[in-house]
Amino acid sequence: MSFLEVSVHGNAITERDVQTGTNRETIRRIRARWVFSAARAPVAEGVVSIRGGRILEVAQRADERGVEDLGNVAILPGFVNAHTHLEFSSLAEPLGEPGIRLPEWIRALMAWRNSEAGLRAENTIQGLEESVCLGTTTLGEIAQTGWPQAAFESVAVGAMVFLELIAPRPENLEMAMEQARRHLQHSHSRWRRGLSPHAPYTVRGELLDYAIALSSVHRVPLAFHLAESREELELLRSGTGPLADFLRELESWDPGVVAPPARPLDYLRRLAAADRVLVVHGNYLDDDEIELLAENCDRMAVVYCPRTHGHFGHPCYPLPRMLAAGVSVALGTDSRASSPDLSMLAEMRAVARKHPSVDPRTVLELATLRGARSLGLDREVGSLEPGKCADLAMVALPDRGAKDPYELLFDSDLPVVATWCRGEPVYQAPAQV
Numbered sequence: 001m002s003f004l005e006v007s008v009h010g011n012a013i014t015e016r017d018v019q020t021g022t023n024r025e026t027i028r029r030i031r032a033r034w035v036f037s038a039a040r041a042p043v044a045e046g047v048v049s050i051r052g053g054r055i056l057e058v059a060q061r062a063d064e065r066g067v068e069d070l071g072n073v074a075i076l077p078g079f080v081n082a083h084t085h086l087e088f089s090s091l092a093e094p095l096g097e098p099g100i101r102l103p104e105w106i107r108a109l110m111a112w113r114n115s116e117a118g119l120r121a122e123n124t125i126q127g128l129e130e131s132v133c134l135g136t137t138t139l140g141e142i143a144q145t146g147w148p149q150a151a152f153e154s155v156a157v158g159a160m161v162f163l164e165l166i167a168p169r170p171e172n173l174e175m176a177m178e179q180a181r182r183h184l185q186h187s188h189s190r191w192r193r194g195l196s197p198h199a200p201y202t203v204r205g206e207l208l209d210y211a212i213a214l215s216s217v218h219r220v221p222l223a224f225h226l227a228e229s230r231e232e233l234e235l236l237r238s239g240t241g242p243l244a245d246f247l248r249e250l251e252s253w254d255p256g257v258v259a260p261p262a263r264p265l266d267y268l269r270r271l272a273a274a275d276r277v278l279v280v281h282g283n284y285l286d287d288d289e290i291e292l293l294a295e296n297c298d299r300m301a302v303v304y305c306p307r308t309h310g311h312f313g314h315p316c317y318p319l320p321r322m323l324a325a326g327v328s329v330a331l332g333t334d335s336r337a338s339s340p341d342l343s344m345l346a347e348m349r350a351v352a353r354k355h356p357s358v359d360p361r362t363v364l365e366l367a368t369l370r371g372a373r374s375l376g377l378d379r380e381v382g383s384l385e386p387g388k389c390a391d392l393a394m395v396a397l398p399d400r401g402a403k404d405p406y407e408l409l410f411d412s413d414l415p416v417v418a419t420w421c422r423g424e425p426v427y428q429a430p431a432q433v
């Protein structure tokens with residue numbers, strides 16, 4: 001039994017253990033009009049209590065002592081952006097007109113990457129800063145060799161850094177395998193490691209199997225772009241079509257990279273042997289593929305990138321079908337090469353608009369708890385539950401009432417006004433005048 005003496009200083013509470021004479025860590029309490037924990041129902045006039053950078057409690061508290069009132073905002077778990085490529089973050093707008101075909105878009109992407117503006121560490125830093133200002137506190141980042149490691153170590157957001165592996169030809173294999181091995185030798189408290197064999201048309205089977213084996217041995221996740229476009233499905237089926245023509249033109253094509261006739265299901269069956277997998281996009285997954293993903297939902301997830309999906313003009317995303325089947329789904333922005341910005345709030349609002357049949361609570365989970373689960377980080381982040389990191393996004397709410405509090409979040413264009421990581425403010429929007 002311990003005897004605690006509680007003292008209030010401004011907005012903080014300090015507990016002093018009378019028996020030992022020692023101060024316990026300060027508790028910080030913040031109240032908002034709504035607290036969405038992503039684990040339980042939203043709490044009106046909820047108070048989030050934080051100690052040592054972790055959530056102590058989320059409750060509706062009558063006790064006014066030491067509570068900092070944030071007013072008409074919502075407190076949410078910091079967002080999990082499960083798929084992005086921050087190297088493209090200095091682009092002012094997506095590449096190509098809406099409805100652009102994937103081969104033409106890749107052509108524009110490569111031209112930009114090879115230009116003076118591309119491949120600069122500052123682009124990634126810009127993306128990290130933008131993410132923080134938009135309430136994102138955990139990233140699933142696809143990185144190139146030479147990625148700016150120091151930048152990830154100096155920001156507050158956490159990241160799963162997937163090293164991109166590309167080897168369409170036999171002569172590229174050894175170097176890609178070496179890069180993968182080297183990447184797995186490092187990690188840091190702010191970022192963890194994963195591998196991203198890029199896609200079926202850029203990764204030879206030997207490299208894919210090698211990455212799967214490394215994932216299993218080192219217990220790290222893989223991210224793999226799959227079933228992204230009709231052109232990809234055609235290439236898998238027949239080994240021909242506009243994507244094969246385009247890759248041949250780039251001299252990045254080797255017929256041995258695919259084994260037609262193939263389909264995404266063949267890849268999913270192989271990937272199921274990995275420790276954890278993020279299937280990026282999955283725009284054209286069929287019923288068999290959705291079933292396999294549902295059966296493996298504890299280790300395999302799909303990352304839906306709603307506004308990127310819209311940029312390419314794909315047919316309606318099978319989100320309700322996937323959710324009903326039990327597939328684990330996360331949300332991502334993808335990069336600014338196909339999305340107007342890195343806002344996860346905008347992605348959630350896009351989902352709420354495009355898929356009105358999906359429960360808004362699920363929409364929030366896609367960008368928080370389910371995203372964290374897809375990365376294997378849900379014991380630490382993704383919801384406001386006791387013991388988890390106090391990573392928070394604060395969103396301004398409209399001055400009206402609403403029957404359903406989720407309406408205030410999603411039927412609105414008000415922004416993120418503050419971001420906290422590990423219980424500390426890391427972004428505060430300038431005050432409105």
Ligand SMILES: [Zn+2]
Nearest residue numbers: 085225280334
């Ligand atoms: Zn991607």
